[in-house]
Amino acid sequence: MANMHDVSFKLNGKNTSVKVEARELLIYTLREKLAHTGPHIGCETSHCGACTVDLDGMSVKSCTVLTVQCDGSELLTVEGLEQGGVLHAIQQAFHEEHGLQCGYCTPGMLTRAYRLLKENPNPSEQEIRYGIAGNLCRCTGYQNIVKAVQSAAKKLAAAPATAA
Amino acid sequence: MGDLSDVKEREDKLQGMGTSLLRKEDAKFIRGQGTYVDDIKLPGMLFGAVVRSPYAHARIKSINKAKALASPGVVAVLTADDLKPVNLHWMPTLGGDVQAVLADKKVCFQMQEVAMVLASDRYAAYDGAALVEVDYEELPVIVDPKKAMAKDAVIIREDIADKKEVGHGPRTHPNHIFTWEAGDKAAADAAFAKAEVTVREEILNPRVHPCPLETCGCVASFNKATGYLTVYMTTQAPHIVRTVLAMLSGIAESKIRVVGGDIGGGFGNKVPVYPGYVVAIVASIVTGLPIKWIESRIDNISTTGFARDYHCVGELAATKDGVVKGLRFTALADHGAFNSHVSATKLPAGLFSICTGSYAIPNAYARVDAVYTNKAPGGVAYRCSLRVTEAVYLIERMMDVLALKVGVDKAEIRRRNFVKSEQFPYTTSFGWTLDSGAYHNALEKVLKAVDYDGLRREQAARRADPKATSLMGIGIATFTEIVGAGPTKVCDILGIGLFDSCEIRVHPTGGVIARLGTMTQGQGHSTTYAQIIATELGLPASDIVVEEGDTDKAPYGAGTWGSRSTPVSGAATAQASRKIKDKAKKIAAHALEVSEGDLEWEIDRFKVKGNPTRAKTMKEICMISHTSNIPAGMEQGLNAVAYYDPPNMTFPFGAYLCVVDVDKFTGEVNVRRFYALDDCGTRINPMIIEGQIHGGLTEAFAVAMGQQIPFDENGNHVGNSLMDYFLPTAMETPKWETDHTVTPCPHHPIGAKGVAESPHVGGIPCFSNAVIDAFSHLGVTHMDMPHTAYRVWQTLGKLGVNQR
Numbered sequence: 004m005a006n007m008h009d010v011s012f013k014l015n016g017k018n019t020s021v022k023v024e025a026r027e028l029l030i031y032t033l034r035e036k037l038a039h040t041g042p043h044i045g046c047e048t049s050h051c052g053a054c055t056v057d058l059d060g061m062s063v064k065s066c067t068v069l070t071v072q073c074d075g076s077e078l079l080t081v082e083g084l085e086q087g088g089v090l091h092a093i094q095q096a097f098h099e100e101h102g103l104q105c106g107y108c109t110p111g112m113l114t115r116a117y118r119l120l121k122e123n124p125n126p127s128e129q130e131i132r133y134g135i136a137g138n139l140c141r142c143t144g145y146q147n148i149v150k151a152v153q154s155a156a157k158k159l160a161a162a163p164a165t166a167a
Numbered sequence: 168m169g170d171l172s173d174v175k176e177r178e179d180k181l182q183g184m185g186t187s188l189l190r191k192e193d194a195k196f197i198r199g200q201g202t203y204v205d206d207i208k209l210p211g212m213l214f215g216a217v218v219r220s221p222y223a224h225a226r227i228k229s230i231n232k233a234k235a236l237a238s239p240g241v242v243a244v245l246t247a248d249d250l251k252p253v254n255l256h257w258m259p260t261l262g263g264d265v266q267a268v269l270a271d272k273k274v275c276f277q278m279q280e281v282a283m284v285l286a287s288d289r290y291a292a293y294d295g296a297a298l299v300e301v302d303y304e305e306l307p308v309i310v311d312p313k314k315a316m317a318k319d320a321v322i323i324r325e326d327i328a329d330k331k332e333v334g335h336g337p338r339t340h341p342n343h344i345f346t347w348e349a350g351d352k353a354a355a356d357a358a359f360a361k362a363e364v365t366v367r368e369e370i371l372n373p374r375v376h377p378c379p380l381e382t383c384g385c386v387a388s389f390n391k392a393t394g395y396l397t398v399y400m401t402t403q404a405p406h407i408v409r410t411v412l413a414m415l416s417g418i419a420e421s422k423i424r425v426v427g428g429d430i431g432g433g434f435g436n437k438v439p440v441y442p443g444y445v446v447a448i449v450a451s452i453v454t455g456l457p458i459k460w461i462e463s464r465i466d467n468i469s470t471t472g473f474a475r476d477y478h479c480v481g482e483l484a485a486t487k488d489g490v491v492k493g494l495r496f497t498a499l500a501d502h503g504a505f506n507s508h509v510s511a512t513k514l515p516a517g518l519f520s521i522c523t524g525s526y527a528i529p530n531a532y533a534r535v536d537a538v539y540t541n542k543a544p545g546g547v548a549y550r551c552s553l554r555v556t557e558a559v560y561l562i563e564r565m566m567d568v569l570a571l572k573v574g575v576d577k578a579e580i581r582r583r584n585f586v587k588s589e590q591f592p593y594t595t596s597f598g599w600t601l602d603s604g605a606y607h608n609a610l611e612k613v614l615k616a617v618d619y620d621g622l623r624r625e626q627a628a629r630r631a632d633p634k635a636t637s638l639m640g641i642g643i644a645t646f647t648e649i650v651g652a653g654p655t656k657v658c659d660i661l662g663i664g665l666f667d668s669c670e671i672r673v674h675p676t677g678g679v680i681a682r683l684g685t686m687t688q689g690q691g692h693s694t695t696y697a698q699i700i701a702t703e704l705g706l707p708a709s710d711i712v713v714e715e716g717d718t719d720k721a722p723y724g725a726g727t728w729g730s731r732s733t734p735v736s737g738a739a740t741a742q743a744s745r746k747i748k749d750k751a752k753k754i755a756a757h758a759l760e761v762s763e764g765d766l767e768w769e770i771d772r773f774k775v776k777g778n779p780t781r782a783k784t785m786k787e788i789c790m791i792s793h794t795s796n797i798p799a800g801m802e803q804g805l806n807a808v809a810y811y812d813p814p815n816m817t818f819p820f821g822a823y824l825c826v827v828d829v830d831k832f833t834g835e836v837n838v839r840r841f842y843a844l845d846d847c848g849t850r851i852n853p854m855i856i857e858g859q860i861h862g863g864l865t866e867a868f869a870v871a872m873g874q875q876i877p878f879d880e881n882g883n884h885v886g887n888s889l890m891d892y893f894l895p896t897a898m899e900t901p902k903w904e905t906d907h908t909v910t911p912c913p914h915h916p917i918g919a920k921g922v923a924e925s926p927h928v929g930g931i932p933c934f935s936n937a938v939i940d941a942f943s944h945l946g947v948t949h950m951d952m953p954h955t956a957y958r959v960w961q962t963l964g965k966l967g968v969n970q971r
Contacts, residue, residue, distance in 0.1 A: 024290070031289070040206040041199020043431065045380045046464040050889035053380055081199035094197040098189060101858045105689030106196030107380045107431030113197065132897040139889075141380050141432045142689045144861030145897040 012076045014039070015083030021070070029065035029073060030054045033080065041081035041110040045139070052138030055111035056080045062118045064137070081110035084117060093117050093155040102151035104142035112138045116152050125156055177770045182709065183702030184917065187854035191693045191713075201429040207386045207399050209457035213242055215447050216292035217466065218282040218299045220274035223310075223541040223882025224323065225303040227272055227281070234298040235284055240291025244299060245450060246282045247271040255449050257326075258415055261439055261660060262515070263334020264344070264506035265326070266544060268442045268449075274303070275323050275504035276543045277882050278469040280442045285450055285458065308541045308882040309342065312478060312501035315538035316340040323504055323539045333506060335515040344506045344537040349520040350494075350597050355484075355532035358493025362484030366568045371951045372557045374476040374501065374542070375874040376468050377549040378894060379688070381431020383471050384461035385444045387451040396452070397424045400444060403433045403686050404726025407660060409718045411440050412448065414661070427716025433688035434866065435547035436472040438509050438728050443471075468887040473542075473876060474549035476501040477535075477557040481565040484530075489573040489580045493530040494596075496522050496561055500537040500546070508537070508546030509728075510553055511658040511665065517553025518816075520597035521649040524562035525606045525820060526584040531596040541882045550866050550927040552650050552729035563644045563932035567939065568948050576623075577940070578614055581645045582607060592913070599649060601818045602920075603910045605846070609822040610645050613844045616906065617824050630944055636832065638968070642825040642937025646929035650921040651734025651817040652725075660725065666812040667735035668722035669743045671700065673805035675793040677786040679704070679711040681743075684724010685736040686716045690923060691855045692732060696740050698851055699917060703744030704751075705771030705785040722808055730819070730921035733851065734912075739811035741916035746807035754791055755783040757798045817912050817920040821845040823929050825937040832969050834960025836872065836938055838901035843930070845905070847922035848912040857905050859923040864903050867930025869895050871938075873953045893953070942966070 011020045014037065021036050028047075033039040033056070045051035047066045054065040057079035084091040093116050096102065103109040112135065119126065119134040126134060131152045132145070140148065182188045195201055232244040247269040250256035257265045270281045284295035307321040314320060322328050322341040332338055335345035359365055385400035396418055402408050405425040413420035430437060447460040462471065477498045484493035498519070502508050510517050516535035523531055549556070570580040585606040586593045593601045613619075622641050629639045655664025668684040681696055697711035715721055724736060748768075755773035756763045759781055766773040773788075775781040783791070791797065792805045826840040843860055850856055873893030877885050886892055911918030931952070938954045939947060945966050950958075963969040 027290070034205075035208075035288070039199075040203075043203065043381065044205065044461075045382075045431075046889045048464065048888055048890065051380060051464075051894075081197075085198060090197065097197050098193040101190065101854050103193060103196055104691070104858060104862060105380070105430060105432040106192070106201045107203065109196045110199040136896040136898045139380060139894050139896060141378065141434070141866070141894065142862045143858060144865035144903060145900050146861045146903055147858060149897065 008071050010070055010074045012073045012078055014078045015080060023070045025069070025071055027070045029068040029070045032070040033065060039080050039082055043107055043110060045107070050139065052115065053108050053111045055115045055138060057114055057118055062115050079114065081113050084113060091117065092158045093120065096151040096155035096158065100147050100151035100154055102143060102148040108138060108140045112140065112148060116155070119152065120156055120159060124160060174770055181701040181705065181707050181771065183698050184851050186698065186852070188694055188698055188708055188852055190691050191697065192691065203381055203429050203431055204384045204386060204399050204401050205461050209386060209388055212386065212457040212459055213285045213287065213454070214289045214292040215283045215285050215450060215458050215460040216296040217280050217443060218284065218296045218301065220270065220277060220279045220281055222274060222303050222305055223277040224306040224308045225274050226306065227270060227274065228302040228304055230282060231300040234300065235295040238291065238295045238298050240287040241284055241295035242287070243285045243454065244282055244295065245269065245446060250449055253449060255415060255445060258440070258445055260505060260507035262506035262508040262510060266442065266505035266507050268445045276541050277884055278466065278543065283446045283450065310540060310878050310880060310882050312499050312538050312540050315342040315540055323541060342539045344502055344539060345515050347516040347535045348533070350532040351530065352532040354530040355493045355495050358530040359482070359484040359495065362492055363487040364485045364573055365482065366565065366572045367480065367482045368565060368568050368949045370479045370481055370561055370564055370949060372475040372477040372479065372560055373952060374473050374876045375549060375870055376473050376876055376892065377434035377436040377547065378468060378892065379432030379434050379436050382462035382464060382467040383437060383441060383443065385447050386457055386459045387448040388457040389451040389455060391455040394418070395422045395424065396448065397426065398448060399426045399428055401430055401437045402427055403437045403688060403728050405686055405716050405718050406684055406723045407663065407725055408440055410661065410663060415445065416448065425718045427686045430686065430688040434550045435474060435728060437688070438547055439472060439507055441471050464889060465887050468876065468892055469884050470543045472547040473545040474547050475557060479557065479561050481561045483565050483569050485569055485573065487573060489569055489575040489583055491526060491528045491569070491584050494523060494528050496533045498535045498557065500535050501540050501542065502537050502546050503542040503544040504539055505544035506537065507544040509548060511652060511660055512662070513657065514553065517548065517555070518649045519554040519558045521555055521599060521647070522558035522562050523595045523597060524559060525586060525645050525647040527586045527590065529596060542878065548729060550863060551924045552648070552652060555649055556928050556931060559646045559928045560932045563646060564935060564949065567936050571943055571948055577643050578610060578619060581610060581643065600815060601647065602815055602912050602914060604647065604818065604820050605908060605910045606645060606820060609820065609844050609846060609908050612906065612908065613822040613824050613842055617840065617842050622826060636830065638829040638831060638941040640827045640829060640937040640939070640941025642933045642935065642940055644823045644929045644933035644936060647818050647820045648925050648928050649816050649818055650730035650924060651813055652729045652731050653813060653816050655812050664812065665725045666810050667724040667731065667739055668808065668810045669736055669739035670722045670808040671743045671747060671806065673747060673789050675790050677706055677710060677789045679706055680714060681711060681740065682714045682721040683736045683740065684722055685727040685732040687727060690727065690732065690859065691852065695851045695855060696737070699737060699740045700744050703741055704748060730924040733919045734817045734915060734921045735811055735813055737919055738813065738916050739809045742811055743807040743809035746809065747805050750805060751785060751788045753801065754788050754797050758783055758791055758796060814914050817848070817915060819845065819847045819920040819922060819925050821925050821929050823933040825933045827937040827941060829938065829941045829959060831963060834956040834963055836954055836959060841901050842904045842906065843926060844907060845922060845925050846908045846910050847925065848910060848915065848920035849918035850907070850909060851919060856922050860905050860926045861903050863923055863926025864930045865895060865900050867927045868901060868934060869893055871931045871934035871952050871954060873955055875953050
């Protein structure tokens with residue numbers, strides 16, 4: 004068996020340690036070893052974005068990040084968006100604007116939209132479309148996703164949520 | 168009680184049909200708590216990685232497992248020889264053929280399944296798969312279906328070379344699968360012979376793939392002690408799959424449980440039974456351990472469930488005014504190496520004979536010839552009913568071709584040929600009885616909404632402007648779909664009629680659980696079925712739980728595909744509700760000491776006529792039904808099950824209009840406007856309908872503007888990852904404008920027709936018609952999809968339009 008490496012990071016605010024092979028991709032560590040099955044695998048080539056997570060304040064596709072690269076990092080997955088039993092505005096908005104259908108892209112889409120609104124709290128429609136272009140959805144045609152991001156932006160501007 | 172505001176308040180509380188109730192299924196998905204098949208982990212589970220053929224056609228001389236078996240974590244390597252003792256190296260297909268589960272002595276398409284490596288985890292399994300050594304001897308390859316039936320063509324299917332037929336009538340060549348005909352050839356030929364005008368066009372529906380975001384996969388778990396087989400799998404039709412598995416394995420069907428779970432999109436890709444599922448199941452039966460098999464994206468696009476690949480010729484005969492008198496449509500269908508085409512037994516070319524569309528065409532003939540090639544098997548219905556996209560594309564394109572020929576506007580030619588509202592129910596020359604429609608009305612509403620005349624004036628001005636840098640195109644599609652398979656006399660799969668079912672149990676305090684034979688993949692069934700029951704039974708949708716996909720729990724049904732959930736299971740839901748309501752009425756009459764005839768229904772209660780203070784609410788009746796206070800001889804409870812065999816298909820329709828600007832120098836097509844009017848009969852949840860239309864239009868845009876699965880001359884895939892296969896992002900996807908009319912279905916209990924496939928079926932020809940319309944003044948009558956910038960740019964070059 005290949006050499007194993009100890010990796011530690013903060014996952015949704017909790018200190019987490021895991022042993023992995025050097026080649027292991029973050030998406031597998033999250034899903035198989037850490038029981039975080041929110042992020043999904045859609046392509047394993049960084050095209051679809053279903054595996055999107057937040058790594059040190061940046062959206063990354065966890066199918067093309069090695070777990071060993073994450074040592075000492077802060078990770079946020081869809082499971083970390085809800086705080087104290089209260090949905091994040093972006094989650095609520097996806098529900099209210101019918102921004103999801105099969106739900107498979109949703110965790111990646113939400114995590115990306117969360118970061119997009121941190122980067123640009125008041126994005127135009129075009130900026131939203133550009134900002135989520137790394138996340139594919141086969142069901143919704145994006146129109147209601149765009150609406151959901153706009154709606155969340157408005158709500159966050161009215162009552163800024165605590166940073167997750 | 169009974170005043171209008173009270174009635175309205177009670178009705179609003181139910182959140183029944185017609186309200187945009189937010190989806191019940193969202194709660195888990197927005198928290199990342201869906202349970203998709205790859206989320207399932209069972210103790211001792213092994214992962215199966217498939218070894219695939221690098222060649223499109225080759226003999227397998229030998230397979231050496233030794234190195235793979237020595238690889239860390241590898242438990243076993245299965246090949247066809249290992250499946251032979253249980254007679255599962257071949258399996259029957261839904262198309263009446265057989266398909267190799269693992270390649271038996273030869274491979275017939277690139278990426279065909281050759282072996283499965285079972286290992287402790289995914290990494291170990293793929294390490295092992297890379298070490299399986301297969302010695303191949305290459306054979307000549309057939310890629311072009313037009314060459315499949317040549318005299319000297321290599322025989323692809325040696326296993327059935329001597330068979331006179333493979334399920335659908337006589338074969339004339341070893342690479343011939345079937346020839347299907349419909350309509351009246353002599354009458355159609357006569358119409359052409361005396362026609363004032365005829366048009367003919369060769370039109371390709373290229374090979375594409377539904378490509379749901381979640382690939383196919385399963386976890387098979389056979390318990391050796393009890394003999395029970397449980398399979399968690401990505402399936403749109405769990406009950407049919409259970410029956411297939413019983414036929415294949417010999418395990419009693421009562422000991423097989425198929426669980427659909429949450430499905431990450433299907434679009435037709437998750438209807439068939441694929442070799443990966445079968446090998447995983449056999450492996451579990453042999454090892455007694457749970458086996459997980461999950462496709463990679465490349466596996467998915469390369470091997471499971473392609474769609475289309477219909478090479479068509481369309482011909483119309485008409486008067487000089489453009490009134491169609493005759494239709495002849497033929498198709499050469501490339502089914503790949505095995506005929507695992509999804510079709511009802513009696514419909515080998517599916518519902519292709521809906522190809523008269525929305526038009527009254529008195530004489531029609533259609534023919535489809537299906538052949539084998541060295542490509543992946545399939546022929547699934549990609550967000551449509553069986554072969555309906557192909558049919559609708561052909562007629563909607565041909566109406567434009569005819570319009571150009573006779574010099575009539577493309578909207579006007581449709582008006583002249585529409586089935587008129589007063590003609591419904593209208594039986595087409597192929598024998599389908601269109602249930603209801605208002606085609607003129609739909610088209611006029613759209614033309615008015617977009618100022619069609621203004622658009623045509625703008626187009627004329629653009630064409631006259633020598634400095635214009637773009638061409639402007641206007642596309643119209645006025646489609647009629649055929650969905651809701653279907654009447655069991657016409658439609659069966661493996662002998663099982665395509666009825667569907669709903670079982671409803673009402674609990675004492677008014678909660679309801681409904682179980683159905685369909686399988687949601689994002690369509691929002693938990694919400695919409697609940698709304699039907701809410702309206703029918705007067706119980707709030709919020710307290711109605713819908714469950715599907717677990718064959719141990721749900722009644723038998725044919726699943727969700729071909730927009731059949733609302734037309735078939737939605738009807739079963741209404742009928743089961745009505746059985747309950749009938750019983751509830753008897754209980755109410757008994758409790759109120761009146762006769763049933765003295766009662767009337769109002770929203771959520773039975774009232775005594777003329778004395779509105781005397782009433783029993785449905786909630787009260789739920790409790791009473793569980794007591795002794797019920798009519799003598801009546802059984803307790805409020806449960807019912809309905810199996811619905813539809814008397815006819817349903818025929819949703821719509822009018823779509825698309826405006827494009829084509830850059831003269833780059834070939835880029837910008838969709839400036841897309842206006843979609845749909846009529847799906849009674850509307851259950853407008854929000855969900857609109858969402859389905861957005862999604863269907865986006866998939867139509869993908870097909871028309873970029874999707875294609877290309878092969879080189881050796882049968883190699885040259886585009887099977889998301890690097891090459893076009894899935895539109897939010898940047899490319901146009902903005903959609905939606906509209907509707909409501910023409911209820913006369914034979915459906917609630918008048919609903921089904922909707923989710925209409926935008927795909929109607930959208931594709933609308934995009935094509937728009938792009939081609941941009942070139943129509945230059946003598947162009949047709950351009951094949953996909954209309955990528957490169958392909959459009961080539962056309963611009965040929966026409967010399969791109970010269971500054």
